[in-house]
Amino acid sequence: MSSTPATTPAARPRPRTRRILLEVIGAIVLVCLAGIGFLYFYVRDGQPQVDGQLALDGLEAPVTIVRDELGVPHIHAQNVHDLYLAQGFAIAQDRLWQMDLMRRLGEGRLAQVFGAAALPLDEENHRLGLPHAIQENAAHLRPREAKLLEAFAQGVNDLIVKRRNHLPLAFQLLHYRPEPWRPADSLALAAYMYKTLASGYKDKLIHETFAAKLGPALTNELFPDLSPWDIPPGAPLPQSPADLLPAAERRIAPVGAATALLPPVFAAPPQVADVRGGSNNWALSGAHTTSGLPLLANDPHLQFQLPGLWWTVDLRSPQVHVAGVAIAGVPGVIVGHNDKIAWGVTNSDADVQDLYRATLDGKDNVRTPQGWVPLQHWHETIEVKDAPPVHLDIAVTPHGPLVARDAGGQLALAWTLFAPDSLEAVHVFLALDQAQDWHEFEQALSGFAGPAQNFVYADTAGHIGYQLAGRVPERRGFDGSVPVPGDQFAYEWHGWIPFSQLPRVFDPASGLLATANSRVTPDGYPYVISTDWDAPNRTRRIYELLASQNRWNAAELGRVQTDTVSEQDRDFAAALVAAGGAAAVDGQKLSPDLQRALNLLDGFRGAMEHESAAPTLAYWTRKEMLHEVLAAKTGDTLxxxxxxxxxxxxxxxLVRKQSPQWLPHGFATWNDFLLHCLTQVIQRDSLAPDKINWGRYQTLGILHPVFSHVPFARRYADLGPVPIDGSPLTVKQARNPILGDKVELGPSMRFIADPAHWDRSTLTLVAGESGLPFNKHYRDQWSAYLAGRGLPLWFSPSAVAAHAAHTLQLTPNTSR
Structure with missing residues (x-):
C-alpha cells in the first residue's frame, strides 16, 4: 500500500513570499502586455495609408494609386512629372528605411548609424571612390534627368514629412530620423549596384600570383577565358564538345617579380559576402510558342537581402505605360514590359576595371606615360556613431585611387565608374520604358554608361533580339587579367568599345536567345570584353531545355527557371563510378563506405535536390579534387x-583530359586520385542521411539587418532557413561562399513576359512588396518564390480594376 508523503509546513510557500512572487509575475506580465500593446498600436499606426485621399506638394494634377492583392501599386498620372513623383511617394511608403540604408551604403555613411562595426565597409567604399563618383555625376546631370530625379525626390520627401511622427520602426530602434531625399541619393543606389555588378579587380591579383607560381602554360589552363561549351547569343548549340581546352592566345602583361598576394590596403568586413551577381534571361520567337508570338524570361541572381532589392510597380500616363521592377530608390522600371516590348537583363561579366602598378617618387608624385605628375588627394570624413569621426586621405593617380598593393608596389584602380556620367542611367531606362520597337530599344541602350549588361528583347510584332550595352574599355595588346605598368602607353585605354561594335543579335534563325553570364562574343571578336566569363553550364542547359519542347506557353517557362540539373555534377559522378569500376577490374578492394558512396552516385542524373545524397558526394568531391590539384602545385594557402x-x-x-602534369604526386592514375578524393569527403562527413543530404549544404535563410537582432520581431522579419534545391551551376542558381553551407546568392525575382497577352505575364519577388516586417505584404510572396510559382503582373486597366484591393487618390496641395 502506497502512501502520499505529508507536506510539511516548511514546504509551503509563505503567504508573503507568494504574494511578492505573484506581484512580480503580474508586473512582468503587465510590462509584456504593455510592450505588446505599444508594438501593436505603433506597428498598426506606422502602416502606410493606401485608401482615401492625400494632398501632396509638387503635384500638378491628381494621381490615382491602386494596389492589388499583392500590394503592387498601379500608378495612373496625367503627366510624367507627376508619375515619378507619385512613384517616389509609393516606394517610400513601402521601403523608406531600406532606401536610407542603401543610400548610406553607396555614400559610405553606414557607420553614422551602425557605429564602428560598419566602418570597414564605409572605408572600402570611400577608397573605391563611390562617394566621389556620386558627387561628380550629380554635378553633371542632364537637365531632363535632373528634373525627373527632383520630382521623384519630392515624392519621397512628401512621405517623410507626412509620416514624420510615424516613421518605420527601424528608425526608432536605431534612434535616428531620415534626412530629406536628394537626386544624388538615387545616384548612390546606382553606385552601389555598379559595385555589385562590376568589381572584380581582386581577381587580377589572384591571377597574377598564380601566374608567378605556375608559369604561363599552366596558368592558361587554370584560368580559361573561353571553352568549347560556350554558346554566344545566336550561335548554334554545340553537339559534341571537344575534349581539350582551346588554345587561346592570351594577351596578358608581363607578370614580373610578383611572388605573393599581399593584403590589400583595405578589406571587406567578414559579414559582407564578396559574391558577384549573375542572372538568366532568354527569349523565344513565335515559332516556339503556343501563341505564335514571342515569350521572354528573366531572373537576376543577386545577393539575398531583406527587404529585397526589387519593388514591383505599374506606371501609366499619356506618355508611358510600363510594368515591372524598380530598384527601391530609383525612378522608372529596370526590367519589365510596356504595351509593345519586353526586356530582361543579366550581368555580362565585362571587365571594366584595370589595376595599374604605380611608380612613386616618395614626394607625392607618380610616373605616367607623359612623365611625373603630382598625386591628387580625396579628403574624406566618415562620421561614426558614439565615436570620433575618421578622416581619410586617399591618394589618386591619373588612372584612379591607390587601392591595393602586391609584391611590385602599390596599385591604382582604373574603373569606368570614374567617368562623370557613369551613373546617369535614369534617362536610359526612362527611354527604354517608352520604347516601341527594336530601333527605339537600341537607341535607348546606346546611351547606357553603366557596367555592361546583356539585354534580351521581345515585342508584339514577333521579333526577338539581344544587345550588349554599357561601357567597356578598349584595350589594345593586353587583356587586363593581371596588373599592368602605369607608366607605359601600351597599357592605356583607348576610350570605350563603340556601341555599334558591341555584340548584338536580331531575330536569329534558331528563334532562341539566352544569356547566363557566360561568353557572349563570337569566335574572332576583335575586342577584349572579359577574360572571366561565368562558366557556360547554365547557358547550355537553358538552350537544351528550350530546344526539348516544340511549343511553350508562359506558365511552362517557370519549369526552366527552376530547373535544378547540374550536368557537370552528373558527368563527374559518372567519372567517379567509372573509376570505381576500373578499380574493381584491377582487383582493388574498396571499403564498404566507398562502395556505398559509389552506389549512391551510380545513375545520378544531376538533379541537385535537397533530399538527395548524390549531389553532396559529387559536388564536394569535385571541389576536393580541385583543391588537392592546386595545393600540389602551389601549396595549401594559395x-x-x-x-x-x-x-x-x-x-x-581535368576529368576528360586527365593530364599527367596536374596529377598530384603519390597517385599512379587519375582513377586512383578521384577515388581518394571521394574517400576524403566521406571520411569528413558520414554517410548518414542527416549528414550527407544536399539540403544540409544548401539552406536559404535571409536575415533582416535590424529586426533579426530583436527577439520578439525576428520571427516576423527573417525568412527561413529552409533547405533548397539547386547549386551554383544550375539554372535555378543557389550559390554559397566558397566553403559555406548557407546560400548567399540566387534569383532575386522571377519575371516572364507574354507579349501575346500582357496580363498572362508573371513576376515573383523573394519576400514581398513591403519592407515593413509587420505588413501583410512583407512576406506574402515567399511561399510562391520557394515553390517556383509565378504571380500575376496585372497590366490592362480592366485587370487592374478587377484586382484592386485599395485605392488612394493623390491631389495637388493647394493649401500653400
Whole structure:
C-alpha cells in the first residue's frame, strides 16, 4: 500500500513570499502586455495609408494609386512629372528605411548609424571612390534627368514629412530620423549596384600570383577565358564538345617579380559576402510558342537581402505605360514590359576595371606615360556613431585611387565608374520604358554608361533580339587579367568599345536567345570584353531545355527557371563510378563506405535536390579534387585563394583530359586520385542521411539587418532557413561562399513576359512588396518564390480594376 508523503509546513510557500512572487509575475506580465500593446498600436499606426485621399506638394494634377492583392501599386498620372513623383511617394511608403540604408551604403555613411562595426565597409567604399563618383555625376546631370530625379525626390520627401511622427520602426530602434531625399541619393543606389555588378579587380591579383607560381602554360589552363561549351547569343548549340581546352592566345602583361598576394590596403568586413551577381534571361520567337508570338524570361541572381532589392510597380500616363521592377530608390522600371516590348537583363561579366602598378617618387608624385605628375588627394570624413569621426586621405593617380598593393608596389584602380556620367542611367531606362520597337530599344541602350549588361528583347510584332550595352574599355595588346605598368602607353585605354561594335543579335534563325553570364562574343571578336566569363553550364542547359519542347506557353517557362540539373555534377559522378569500376577490374578492394558512396552516385542524373545524397558526394568531391590539384602545385594557402568564374571549365577538362602534369604526386592514375578524393569527403562527413543530404549544404535563410537582432520581431522579419534545391551551376542558381553551407546568392525575382497577352505575364519577388516586417505584404510572396510559382503582373486597366484591393487618390496641395 502506497502512501502520499505529508507536506510539511516548511514546504509551503509563505503567504508573503507568494504574494511578492505573484506581484512580480503580474508586473512582468503587465510590462509584456504593455510592450505588446505599444508594438501593436505603433506597428498598426506606422502602416502606410493606401485608401482615401492625400494632398501632396509638387503635384500638378491628381494621381490615382491602386494596389492589388499583392500590394503592387498601379500608378495612373496625367503627366510624367507627376508619375515619378507619385512613384517616389509609393516606394517610400513601402521601403523608406531600406532606401536610407542603401543610400548610406553607396555614400559610405553606414557607420553614422551602425557605429564602428560598419566602418570597414564605409572605408572600402570611400577608397573605391563611390562617394566621389556620386558627387561628380550629380554635378553633371542632364537637365531632363535632373528634373525627373527632383520630382521623384519630392515624392519621397512628401512621405517623410507626412509620416514624420510615424516613421518605420527601424528608425526608432536605431534612434535616428531620415534626412530629406536628394537626386544624388538615387545616384548612390546606382553606385552601389555598379559595385555589385562590376568589381572584380581582386581577381587580377589572384591571377597574377598564380601566374608567378605556375608559369604561363599552366596558368592558361587554370584560368580559361573561353571553352568549347560556350554558346554566344545566336550561335548554334554545340553537339559534341571537344575534349581539350582551346588554345587561346592570351594577351596578358608581363607578370614580373610578383611572388605573393599581399593584403590589400583595405578589406571587406567578414559579414559582407564578396559574391558577384549573375542572372538568366532568354527569349523565344513565335515559332516556339503556343501563341505564335514571342515569350521572354528573366531572373537576376543577386545577393539575398531583406527587404529585397526589387519593388514591383505599374506606371501609366499619356506618355508611358510600363510594368515591372524598380530598384527601391530609383525612378522608372529596370526590367519589365510596356504595351509593345519586353526586356530582361543579366550581368555580362565585362571587365571594366584595370589595376595599374604605380611608380612613386616618395614626394607625392607618380610616373605616367607623359612623365611625373603630382598625386591628387580625396579628403574624406566618415562620421561614426558614439565615436570620433575618421578622416581619410586617399591618394589618386591619373588612372584612379591607390587601392591595393602586391609584391611590385602599390596599385591604382582604373574603373569606368570614374567617368562623370557613369551613373546617369535614369534617362536610359526612362527611354527604354517608352520604347516601341527594336530601333527605339537600341537607341535607348546606346546611351547606357553603366557596367555592361546583356539585354534580351521581345515585342508584339514577333521579333526577338539581344544587345550588349554599357561601357567597356578598349584595350589594345593586353587583356587586363593581371596588373599592368602605369607608366607605359601600351597599357592605356583607348576610350570605350563603340556601341555599334558591341555584340548584338536580331531575330536569329534558331528563334532562341539566352544569356547566363557566360561568353557572349563570337569566335574572332576583335575586342577584349572579359577574360572571366561565368562558366557556360547554365547557358547550355537553358538552350537544351528550350530546344526539348516544340511549343511553350508562359506558365511552362517557370519549369526552366527552376530547373535544378547540374550536368557537370552528373558527368563527374559518372567519372567517379567509372573509376570505381576500373578499380574493381584491377582487383582493388574498396571499403564498404566507398562502395556505398559509389552506389549512391551510380545513375545520378544531376538533379541537385535537397533530399538527395548524390549531389553532396559529387559536388564536394569535385571541389576536393580541385583543391588537392592546386595545393600540389602551389601549396595549401594559395590554393584556397583560387577564384575564377570559369573554374568549372578547368574541372571538366581535368576529368576528360586527365593530364599527367596536374596529377598530384603519390597517385599512379587519375582513377586512383578521384577515388581518394571521394574517400576524403566521406571520411569528413558520414554517410548518414542527416549528414550527407544536399539540403544540409544548401539552406536559404535571409536575415533582416535590424529586426533579426530583436527577439520578439525576428520571427516576423527573417525568412527561413529552409533547405533548397539547386547549386551554383544550375539554372535555378543557389550559390554559397566558397566553403559555406548557407546560400548567399540566387534569383532575386522571377519575371516572364507574354507579349501575346500582357496580363498572362508573371513576376515573383523573394519576400514581398513591403519592407515593413509587420505588413501583410512583407512576406506574402515567399511561399510562391520557394515553390517556383509565378504571380500575376496585372497590366490592362480592366485587370487592374478587377484586382484592386485599395485605392488612394493623390491631389495637388493647394493649401500653400
Amino acid at each position: 590554393a584556397t585563394q583560387y577564384q575564377w568564374s570559369e573554374a568549372p571549365v578547368f574541372e571538366q577538362w
